[in-house]
Amino acid sequence: MSNGPKTDISSNRQKDPDDWISGDEPMTGAQRSYLKTLSEQAHKPHAFAEGISKAEASKRIEELKQALDLD
Template sequence: MTKKQATDENENPKTAGGDASNRIKDPSEWTTGDEPMTGAQASYLKTLSEEAKSPDSFEPDLDKAEASKRIDALRKEAGRG
């Protein structure tokens, strides 16, 4: 077996060929999207809410998918996106 063959066999099929379509999913399609948001999401969302001068945007009961969507929206409002 050549080095090239060994590398090809060990490649991750989700990243092989440079196709990002398997790696980037809409949050509404996440299998864990209905779980509570992570601590990192909560912290970032709170920071962005303050930067966007929209403290009402932070809701501690959001799930992962909702938090991700809110983060994307606030990043744009805060000039980070």
Template sequence: MAQAQHDNPKLDPNPGSNTQKDPDDWVSGDEPMTGAQASYLTTLSEEAHEEPPPEDLSKAEASKRIDALKEKLGR
């Protein structure tokens, strides 16, 4: 027997997001930040007139700083 449409998450018109997770809960959050994160953080830091990020940030720390700088800059 076929499942009801509402039981299939692929057919849900308003699926829950698994792309927005608290950085503290990331499995890879302790890994070094990516090159893309470092580049974006540097750009945001320059625009916000702040010091560039330290090179030893983790992915989770970088994500939190990106969010904070975006909020500061009104993005």
């Protein structure tokens, strides 16, 4: 059963954070919260930092998710 033309999620690749138009803007509140939580869970407090960009926060979140085997 199909829910429409985009049923293959793996073909919908995420754009590289370095290519984001708004990547230089400060991280969002949601990113801040998630990054802080993941850095604590991974015992890597250095991964969290105030004042980083959206793009950098996204990269750090992905690294921590991989380290925690959440992907």
